[in-house]
Amino acid sequence: MGFFSKIKKLWQKESSPPETAPRTARDEPASVAAAHPDDQQWKIRLRKSLALAEPRLSVWLEHLLQGIDKKGEPLWERLSFLLEALEVPDSEARKFVSSFSAWLDDMGYVHLEEFRSELQYRMALALDLEDEEDERDRLFLKLSQGLSKTKDQLSRRIDQLLSTSSKYDDAFWEELEEILIMADVGYQTTSELLARLRPSVANLEQGDPQKFKELLMQEMAAVFPTPPKKISPPPPEVLLIIGVNGVGKTTTIAKLAYRYRMKGKKVLVVAGDTFRAAAIEQLGIWSRRTGSGFFARDRGADPASVAYEALDRAAAENYETVLVDTAGRLHTKVDLMQELKKIKSVMAKKMPGAPHKTILVLDATTGQNALSQTELFGKEINIDEIIMTKLDGTAKGGVIASIALQYKIPITFIGLGEKMEDLRPFDGQSFAKALLG
Template identity: 65%
Template sequence: MGFFSKIKKIWKKDTQDHGAVNEPASVDKATDAAIDSQPQVTTIPDAAAPQTRQESSAPDHQPDEAPSFFRKLIHPQASQPEKSESGEPDAPSAQAAGDTTHGEPAGKQEPLPETFTQEKPKAPQLEPWQQDLVHALDNAEPKLSIWLTHLLTDVSERGEKLWERLHFLLAQLEVPREEADDFIDRFDRWLEDMEYERVEEFRSELQYRLALALDLEDEEDEQSRLFLKLSQGLSKTREQLSKQIDHLLSMTGSFDDEFWEELEEILIMADVGYEASHKLLERLRPKVRREDITDAQAFKDMLKAELVQIFEEARRPAKTGTPEVVLMVGVNGVGKTTTIAKLAHRAQMQGKKTLVAAGDTFRAAAIEQLNIWAKRVGAGFYAKEHGADPAAVAFEAMNMAIEQGYDQVFMDTAGRIHTKVDLMEELKKIKRVLGKKMDGAPHRTILVLDATTGQNALSQVRLFSEAVDLDEIVLTKLDGTAKGGIIVAVALEYKIPISFIGLGEQMEDLRPFSGEDFAKALLD
């Protein structure tokens, strides 16, 4: 079952109206028209049509799930009123009312399951925070941070009060009760595991989960939160790069040979690397001349545009399959296992049934570490004993994924560097086995790189890409490093797309990479 799958259709419905894609084909025009006529639906805010989805995974199409929810909107009388467990008062099911003349003929109606009958409380019984929240939902853009501000009024810690309020929000959004319970249960278990009690410790994680579950990650409010985090994470690199470029331009005042030499030094210091710096300047020089750039801001804008272009050039279409199989590779300590946990967390919150497989059999602790994360994020887990053949783990995990209908498989691997040759052979074998079990698998082979290692990361890209042909790169530990320029080197020299970046140790600190945001955070 996907989180809030029915709700997502509504966001997507709205985004389609504004030019975005992703709408299941099975929703017919009559249904669309009926939805458009629903006052309740139109008050659910517009998902601010994303122009560029950064995420590499495919949008989750669940056309078979859409019609039943739409039916409720069209034929609200089919709903059964239900006493809310959270103590919220009952309300007539006609809350979702409106013109019922659109859509299917009445004879085709079917009774709906009780899970569709979470109802909104009547207006006069609303407490002040509820009124504020309802008002925000009705009138504002989908601004999660504002919804949370109302919801968390006078709530300081984990507990019943918080759950009741979350139930209220989810009921307002017409999330089926069963899915709301599941969401809250998982969150409660998470807080227990992580030993978070106070709102300030977990507010950000809650917003992240809601953004994923409601498919609001591209929404402006969430984007600015992300950008802030990215900008903070890159502050040291920005210091290294942007400030020095400003200083250089104020000193030289012109784009002479000396300027270009100094700029190359600055880029190398920010770990863009010698080769990549050289290539970047080769691209910039003629443009500066041609466009007759004279001031610092115009130059930085041009550099930003050039970086965006470089990241664009590295993009390529992602392969997919069901299950979609992801093989994580990289040397020890770069963050493979935590990145799997973070990606599995995202996938679970997006409603994908996810399996993680413990292919790092070299260290017993690595198996246990992955097991703990799998439990925390609610993913399935497959492991064999310490020392087992990782290719056998891959083989058996694939069997489990296919038999049990998993949507996504993440295969962890070891990263011993003292036996490089063996490691590469082992990875090749795992890859062969995955491919034998399923055509096209692994669909994504991801190299995890630690940004703090700077230029060393480049030799890792070479080594791993020669052995296992990489599809993507995840760059971790960008938080607080002055070596963020390594991203530019990877994209420019290897033309391998960077899909996610790690900005900290929390689950929500793994973010889809946006070249545009990165360039802005680096140079503004």
């Protein structure tokens, strides 16, 4: 039985007294009920509506947020009530509410529409519900919306082509090739993809657009390698984030820190980009917003020494996850690759195995340029994973297939916006479906 169904059963049992039953001390704390008898009506109503509602986080939140349009005491009360019902320990529930409230203050968010989706994301992570169908649906919707520009370029044109083609002849394949290339899938990747597709399509009845799209989707999904399940090293796990300037490294670190924090990890972010004072400051702000520890030295400090000292701090203070930011460019005299290699070797000396993952951040809006960046970094540094940012707002999302097919490096997350919740786990199946489905 799923998490929600269990809780729901519990709830239905608890909420069995009829509406008219006198309130007992067990139902509501006497002091509160006596002081604000009318205020407590919401609890009865809410409990009833939750017991009747579909057991899904989004649906429960919908009931919970009825009549709430901004942050404040009524919202905190209801959230605490829901968390309590979901059997979250009291201290953790309090921590959840207070950290969320502090975060809203920090971000300057007041109205529900500004933070509703962030709230759901936090709850899904905190309650470990990210794999529930509801969250998967939400992610899929977000992915489809985020990819709308690429989708427009790709799916609409493929549909058009399919509707006007009665057979899959050379002219058809040529046109399909052009469509894929236009969506930045890249020449080589397109050729490979089509070469795989042709034999499966050969057996197909002439002009079966639906089946054709399914096969294309399957081939597209097959392009993405599933990352091997790795056993996490004993803490701290150290992640080094690299990439050229402006791709979204610092923002991605903030988003990752947020994810780990919401999963209850103790996170340290390290300002390894000492090139600009503003970069250090930017990361400092994110660390506060995500409730992470922050390690920095002055502008101009040696990034390798910063990383080295940060590992001392991480070990001394029992951090579980360490995220190291790096510069995307350096003073012209210093070579970026040499600097990154130095950071890596210094870290490995300090802590065997560190950095446990080197993650290359790529910006999808740069299209095929992302390939040359992978080439450039990959030649010098072993890249374990790729995170692709800014897939929202670009028609060049096809580049992600190019990267996957040519470099066989797992793409683990994608950035679908500037907010902290806009970093989502990547999987090829959903991507292909969102793009072509």
